[in-house]
Structure formats: structure tokens, C-alpha cells
Amino acid sequence: MQELNHTQIAQRLDQLTELSVALGASHDTAELLERILMVAKGMTNADGGTLYRPSEDGRSLCFHISVNDTLGIRQGGAHGDKIDIPAVPLFDAHGDKNLASVAAYSANFRLSVNIEDVYQADVFNFSGMRSFDQQRGYHSQSFLTVPMNDHEGELVGVLQLINAKDPLTGAIRAFSPTDQRFIEALAAQAGVAITNQRLIQQLEELLEALVNLINIGIDEKSPYTGRHCQFVPELTMMLAEAVHNTETGPLADFRMDDADRKELWLAGLLHDCGKITTPVHVVDKGTKLETIFDRVHMVSTRFEVLMRDAEIRALKAKLAGGDAEAIDAALAEELAQLEADRQFIRGANIGGEGMRPEDQERVRQIAKYRFMGHVIQKKEAGGEEPPFRREEQDFLSAEEVDNLTIRFGTLTDGERKEINNHISVTIRMLESLPWPKHLQNVAEYAGGHHERMDGKGYPRGLTKEQMSVPARVMAIADIFEALTARDRPYKKGKLLSESLRILGNFSLNGHIDPDLFDIFIRQKVYLDFARKNVDERQLDHVDESKIPGYTP
Template sequence: MHELNHDQIAQRLDQLTELSVALGAGHDTDLLLERILLVAKRMTNADGGTLYRPSSDGRTLCFHLSVNDTLGLHLGGSSGNPGDIAPVALTGEQGEPNLESVAAYAANQGQSVNIADVYQADGFNFSGMRAFDQRFGYRSQSFLTVPMRDHTGELLGVLQLINARDPRGGTVGTFSATDQRFIEALAAQAAVALTTQQLVGQLEKLLEGIVNLINIGIDEKSPYTGRHCQFVPVLTMMLADAASEAEHGPLANFRMSDADRKELWLAGLLHDCGKITTPVHIVDKATKLQTIYDRIGLLDTRFEVLLRDAELRALKEQIAGGDPDAIGARLRQEQATLRAERAFLRHVNVGSEGMAPDDEDRVRRIAARRWTDAEGVEQPFLGADEVHNLTIRYGTLTPEERAIINNHIVMTVRMLESLPWPKHLRHVPEFAGGHHERMDGKGYPKGLRGDQMSIPARVMAIADIFEALTATDRPYKKPKALSEALAILGRFSLNGHIDPALFDIFVRRKVYLEFARGHLDPAQIDDVDESAIPGYTP
């Protein structure tokens, strides 16, 4: 044992300060633990050291890292060599605390153990240490074992140093009381850093869990949107990564750090969280007449009534002495017309990308037919709401229903902006809430122009549209083939809907193809002639 002079104490204080800074800035737990052990070893001029961490069930101390200068050993940590050091039991067979092992004793009692010579010490089982010495031809002597606990007393690890060496001659001596106090101070600092890091990690996992919880709720409500919530973030990150690698053009200065990527990924997961408030019968509206059920069945019943009425009239005419051939011909013609109209209404009930004006007029002519209901009341064949739905020009949603669907993005923004986002996630609401904005300012909910939108929001807009076009699980439309989806996106890039620079990267870097191979039905992956894509120049 030797006394420290003022310079040596100052040097140790500097090392503690440096470690504090490193612990505050570090985010990799394994690297932090390795730095803690190495600083402790250097501070006390120890020949070696070992760091243990408690197992998840708290019953053992698991080897994490070990270094030894004399033996040239570096096991665990950054060495890549996991080592074969057995764990140390913290409890006995009956659950009693293990006080025989020095490391377990320090962990269970919450006390440092400073031993001058393990071969002369009583009260502890050093069989493992002696086996180590015999195996490696080493001579263990002095030990300093210090527990690391958080503010609640929970064990975070055990730091064990071996063989304190005199810095002047290299002879092995004992760890001084000053050595012990410095290492205890270091262990306390390390515990604070590890606790903070664990809390941050737990909060991040909690946040991810809440996000998944929302998406589970949306998925349970509508399985058609669950896939969308999973794939839009994937495609968003693929395009964002490709854009961040651009060396020329409008996006040459766009770069993303790991923190930026995490923020964008989270925004992608939450981009449709507002759909949790959208009525399920609108989200899943597969046909024009669908509400809780598809009302086309009601129309089928009315046609059956008209068909039977026609048959009854024909029978009455025959009974009255009419010409059977003429009556039969009229009946067949009338029933053929009714069946054709029924088939027509079934056809238009399925949404399309453009209903012809003549078809709209035909729906209105059919609506003017009269039929008698079960109460004996004669009324128009189609009600006003049925005509309104059957004459929807695009898709299956009425303007009123589309407004409700569009409100999901308003709810997304409201929900996300109500949360107290930390600084490194403060852009999540803007990224998630901007995927329905347009470059020309005609989007929603805020009507932002391209120069008012961030690049990540513009990226997500393309990912959202492409995934929706190619989705295989939508009940109201067939999925687009790759070439057709790219043609639509290309037209969008020309008419001010999406960012043409990002669309260029989407095609040029073949982001579309990478996503398609991983997530689309192989039947959708047709041959793409990139030179024919609107708005793209190979």
C-alpha cells in the first residue's frame, strides 16, 4: 500500500471527470461498462479486473468483461471473445443469500470488500480463483470488489479489481482505503449513468409499445389498414435512405443521422393513428351500398318482387283470355330487362376509377321504377341515399364519407401534437401529419406547399400513395401492377402532387423494385419500362 500524492489525486479526479463526461454522452451500454472497468483499473494501477452484471431473474451474477495485463487477457466486451467464466450464484438452494463468494457477498450486502491477500483470507470460498491461477500460472493476491447499485438499491453490477501494483516498482500490494473510496465514487457515477440509460431505453420501449398498441387497435378495427401501417414506414425508410445518399441534384444536401432515422420511423408507424377514430363501416366500405352490411341484397329482393309481379300479371292476362304467345313474349322481355338491370346495379355497386355519365343516368332511370313493399306501399325502386351511393364516380365513398376518411389526418395531427414530444422526436407530428399534403398546396389538412414541407414528410407522401396503390388487401379495389402504379405516381409528379426529385430517386435507385420484391404479390411485379414512366427521364 502506498500513499497518493497531490498530483496523483488530481490525476484521479481528472479521470473521474472524464469518465462522467463519457458516461453522460455514451449510449452503448457495453462500451460504457468496458470504459468503467478500464478507468477503474487504470486509476488503481490494478493488473486486472472483472465486471459482472445480474441476470434477468436476479439469481446470478453473469460474467460480462474481464481484462488482465500480465496474462494479456481481454474477454467479453469489445474483444469479441465471450470467454467461459461461469456465473456466480447470488442465492443458495433454499433461497438464502450466497455470502461465500466475494462478488456475491458484495452484491448481497451492498458493501465493498477489500482483501490484501486472498491466500491468507478467511470467510470466503476462493476455489474458483485458485483454479484460475493454476490454469494460467497466475498469482492472485489483492482484491477490491465494489457493488454498483442505483438510487433504489437495485443491483446493476459488481466491479472486481485484482492485484494492485506499485506504480514505482510494479510489485503487487494492497488496494488502499483511498483506492477504495475512488472506486466507490466511480461505481456510484457508473450506476447513475447506467440507470439513466436503462430508464431512457425503457421509455423508448414503452413508446414503441404504445405505438404498436395503437396499430394493433387499428388492425383489429380494420385488417385492411393494419398492413398499411406496417409497410408505409418500411418504404418510407427505404426512400429516405436512398435520398440521403444522393450526391447531386436538389437532395444533395439531405442527410439523416441515426436519431433522424428513428424519428422518421416512429412517424411512419404513427402516420395513420387518427384512423382509430374513423368509423369501421367507412374504413372498410368495400362497395357503394355497404354500411354495416351490403345493401345490394335489398335491391335483389326488390327485383325478385318485380319479377314475380310481372309473372302474376302475365298469368292474370292469360286467365282473362289474352294471347298466350304474346303474353309470354312480353313476360320474357320484361324479366330479361329486370335481370339486366339487376346485373348492372351489382356491377356499379363495385367501385371503379371513373363511372361513365351514361351509367349514372341509367341508375336514375332504374330508380324511377315503382315497386310495392311488404306494407303494400308503392314507392320508387331506389331511395335517394341509394342513388347517391350508386352514382359515386370514383371508388366507393360518398363525398361525405370521404370527408370523414380525410378527417383521420386531422385527428392524427391533433393526437400527435397533444403529446409532449422530447426534443429529438419533436418533428414526429409534422412528418406523420404531412403525408396528404401536396407540392402545389392543394393537399390537406393544412394546404402546405412543397417549400413549406420537410423532405421526410414528402418522402412519406410517396410511400403512402405507392403502398395504397399496390396493396393486395383492400376490399374495394384490385392491387395495381408495378408499371401501372409507377405511371400513376409519375403523373402525380407532373401535376404537383408529389416531389418530382424524390420520385426520380424512387425510380432511379429502384426503390420501388426492392420494396416490391419483398412485399408485393409476385404477379404484380411486371416488366417496367422506365423510359415510359411519365415525369421520369432515364
């Protein structure tokens, strides 16, 4: 058996070095595995080769790549035809290790197997190989089978080469001990590289699972935010892709690669993660008087008390000899006024987009009614006083008046601050994580979706020039999704045309980026998203020429 000279050994060492560099730089497992097999095949001048991977359950070896120069076979891998070869079992029907197959033997015992001539070997069952040779008119002879293990000795693959050829004559020869040592060194490097790829993939899957875990927590806490957490990332990516494809205008230079897309997608998923700390009665506050329950029912009961008291006064007046007809007329008028006030309070309790000053004043006047209510009293030690006492009091408390006179929506100033604080919490949460280099911008992207181009946003008051394009993209996605959302407890989803009118005005008043808004409309991003995710009853006709801030 002819051994290698110094020049050939040096060439192989160079190949190993180059492969080590390539393995470290590769991010595509399919490409990596194909590279491993082809380098091994070229290094030994083998006619063919196979790379096996363990099955999910670890009970068999699956053909991952199979090549043969003479037969023109190239199956599996990144560029080959579909694999149509059955897997090799690692165990027999009784659960014992399969010792008949050379690949299974190598995998089970983590040993290399070098066979000079398979037709002369009687240790392994090569009946399948002989049948293959007869069908294809091929002659298999020398085999080199080497296991690939990770740093813990776990099997990650098996590398098998067939028919080493003399580089000068082309004659089939045995794989030399030097061939075997080089392929074992290559297999060791390959095992580490495959393990690294697997660990990186597992870490990325873990990260995505943790992100989903946070969103599940938010969703379970408040079902009204689930749609938002799902759709903002989707719309963000749609608009970002439209900007990526834009070749003219101020944003023509914006481009994303796959790493940028993953970073932005994660930021979108996490953009509201701070809401996990926001009290649920604030997040889900559907009416102005809602806390754990809607207190408008308590107020309605107070009206019943006032009506009862009015009826009692009327009865007492009649018993005192008063004019029954006049008393009944006055009572009917008072009851009608109380009922009208009750219905007004019920209406005022529903949040809107602008409560009139005269309606706010009416709430304050109703609050001045007096009624006998229960007041909690402090019980003295050893005393037998009841925990409540009856006392005349204002019909509405100061806190109830504050809530019922909210001009926009259902949140008081304090509650709005609690809601707004979620973005500060989001930033603190995300900035506390040790993000890898390719995800360094997640906190900036996610934390900027409530900033404004004119610097009047929150929490940092950034201007357009201080914000990245992805952060500005997410701001538009966040607003548009909120406008069209139909699952919020405090409002109905707006019509598509109305949502675009509001968004257009935002582009004119310094709220959102007008250049991004132009792409949002011009590339029909709004329409693609709406057709997929917005209730069809909201999809009215849109005349783009009438959208504020947009020129067709």
C-alpha cells in the first residue's frame, strides 16, 4: 500500500485548515455537511461517499448525502436529488445492536472501519451492496467508515467513503492508514462544527420560545393584546420589505439581509413585552368606571335609592294631607329626571373620542345629588359597633367624577401614565439582556414605536434623525394595527378609509415618518395587510387621492 509523500501530506493539512475555517464560518447546516463529504472524498480520491445522520429517535442512520462519480449519483444535501435510500437500523428486532451493517457497527461502537475489499470480507453483511453492484454494473471494493461525534461523545453522523483511486493510474486501491487518520481528524472537526450549528439552532429556538412565552403571558393576562402582539410584527415586516424593495426616494438605500430580518421580527414580537407588568384592570379597562368590575352598576343602584327616597317622600306628603295629584305629578317629573340622568351616566361611562364640556359639567352636577349610603367605620377594640354606618354623602365620589369626565377614551391621566410606562419597562427589560452582536438593535427597534418624528413622543422624546428606519417602521405598524383592531374593550375597529385618514394626518403633523407613510400607501402594504387580517366589514372603498399627506 503506497503511503503519501511529504508534499501530499502538506496538501492535505492545507485542506484540513481551509475546511476548519469554512466550517467555522458556515451558517447553513446542509451546505456544511455537503462540504465535509466532498472534502473527505477529494482528500482520499474516493469514487463515492455517503454521510449518514442519526434519526430523531436515535434508532437508525438516515442517508443525508450520497454521491458516486462513476455512476453519476448525487442525492441529498444542499444540491442533490431527493434521497430514496432506506435508513440503516442501529438495532435489530430484539433491541440488540446491529452488527451486520458496517455503518451501524461504526455508529454503535464509535469505531472506524477500514475494509480493503468488501468481497473478501466476511464480518459484515454486504448483500445489499452486492445487489446494488449487480443492478448498476458497479464494483464496490474498498470502504472507509468513520463515526462523527460531538464533544460529549454523542453520535452526530457517520462518514463513509468507497473505492479509493490511485491518482496516477485510476486503479481502485485500499484506503491507507494515513487516509484513515486524516478522515478521522476531519470527522472530529466536522463533529464539532455540526454540534456548534445544532447548539446555535437550539439557542435560537430557545430564544424564540422565550419570546413566545412572554407573549403567552401577556395574552393570558389580557386577551385584547393577543392580536396586537401577533399582527404588529407581521405588518412591520411587510412594510420593511416594501422599503427594502424601494429603489427611488429618500429610503432607496435601505436594505436588509436575513439577519436584519430576524432581528426586526424579534423586536416586533417583543415591542410590548413591558405590558406584562401593567395591571390588567388598566390594560383591559373597557369603560370609564371599570376596575375589577364595571362600577356603573353601583351608580345605577344609587339612582334606585334616590327614586325610592322620592317615592317615600311623596307617600309621606300624601299622608300629611297634601294634594295627591300635584304630588304624583312632581314625583313623576323627578323620577323621569333621575332616569334620564341614569341613562346619561351609562352613556358617559362609555369611552369616546371627545366628551363635550357641557356633558362633563352635567356629570359634576349629578355628582352633587345627596343620598344615604354606607360608610366603613373603624371598629374600636372590644366594641360591638357594626362595621358600616349610614351617612348622607355626595352621589358620586371625586374619583368617580374624574373617571366619568375623561375626555378621550377610558383612562385617567394616572392610568394613561401606567399604560405609557410599559414602553419604559420594555426598554429596561430588553436592554438588560446580553444580546449577541446580530441582535444588538432589538431594544432600540422595540423601544421606539411610541416616539414621534417631531420629538414629542415617549419615553425618550427622540426625533426622526435619532431613530433608525426599522424603529420608524414599527411605529407606523403599531398605530395602524391599533386603529383597525376590532378586539379592544374600549373601541370598535375603524373603517380602512378612516384609519388611513388618521394616519395621513399623523404624517403631516410630525407623528410618523412621511416617507415611510408614502411607501405604506404606494406599495399597497395597508391593503395587503387589511385583506388578510382586518374584518371585511371594515374594508370600505379607499380613494388614495384623498388620503392626507399622500400624493398619488
